[in-house]
Amino acid sequence: MGLFDVFKKKDAPSKREESRVAIEAPATIEVQAGAGIVCAPVTGTLIAMSEVPDPVFSSEVLGRGCAVWPASDVVRAPVSGEVTVTMGHAAGIKSDDGIEVLVHVGIDTVNLEGKGFTGYVAAGDRVVAGQPLLAMDRAAIAAAGYKDCVIVAVSNSAAFSSVELAADANAEIQAGAAALRVTR
Template sequence: MFGFSKKKNLKEDSHLYAPLSGEIISISEVADPVFSKKMMGDGYAVEPTGNQLFAPVSAKVSLVQGHALGFVRADGLEVLLHVGIDTVSLNGAPFTFKVKEGDIVDGGQEIGHVDWDQVKKAGLSQTTMIVFTNTQDKLGNFEVKKGTTTAGADIGSAQVK
C-alpha cells in the first residue's frame, strides 16, 4: 500500500558494468597468479582511479566480506568482485559496502566505496578483479572494452552456455 514491502526483482541482464573508474585490463596482466592464471575463473581487472564501487552485474548479492562481494545473476553466472590484492589482511577496514547478502542490485548501481590511502599505506595493490567463479560450468563467453572507463559504465557482456 505505501510501498514499504516493495521488493526488487532480479532481472535478466547480460551486460557488464565498470565497478570503478580506471583502466580495464586483462586478468592475465594481474600481478597475483591466483587471478592471472585464472585459478578462480576467467574475468578482467581494473586499475582504479576512483574510490566509489559499483555493481559489475545485475544480480543478487551472495557474499559480503571485508574485501570482496559475490553476485549471482538471474542466469546463474557467479561473479566475484575482489577489491585489491591481498586486501583480506586489512580485515575490511578500508571498505564500506551499502549492500548485504540477499539484496538485488542493478548493474552500475553504487554499492560502496574504498579508502585507497589505507590500502596504499599497507603496501598493497589496488588492482581490482572481476571473476566469473563458475567459468567452467556456466560461462559461454564474455567481452569487455579495455582501456579507460567511468564507474558504472556499460563495458561489455557475458553470456552463459
C-alpha cells in the same frame, strides 16, 4: 555447492553489517547493462585478467574476467542480481541471468580485515547494476603496501562458452560501461 556457499552464514548480523544501513551510499549511475554484460565496477584503466598482479586471479583459478586500476573509491555492482556474500573487501553477486560474479578489491587486502572499506550491501540484498557495493580508502590500501586493482571474476565461467573483454584492454573505462561479454 557453489564458490560463494562456503562464505554464507546464517548467524546474527555483525556490528559492521548492522551499521551499514546508517551509511549514506553514493547514488546509482547509468550503466550499459544487458543480458550477458558485466559492467566495470569502477572508473579507471581496464586490464585483462592475465595482467592482474596475483597468480590466483591471473591464472583464472577463480574464473575468467578482468580488472580495473581504479580512479575512484566507490565500487559498484557490475550486474543486477542477488548479493550472495560480502567480505569487506569483496562481494559476490548472482546475476538475474545466472552469471556468478566475484568483485574483489585489491591484492592481499584481506589482510586489512575490513579496515579501509565501507560496505553498502549485505548477503541477500538485491542490487541493480551501477548500485554502490562498497567504498575503499585507496590511500589506506596503498599505505598498507597493497595494490588496489578491482577484480571482476565470473566464478561460474565453465557454464559459459566465452567470457571476453567488451572493451579495449589498457584503455580508460567508466564505471557502468560494458567490461565483459559473457556468452552461453
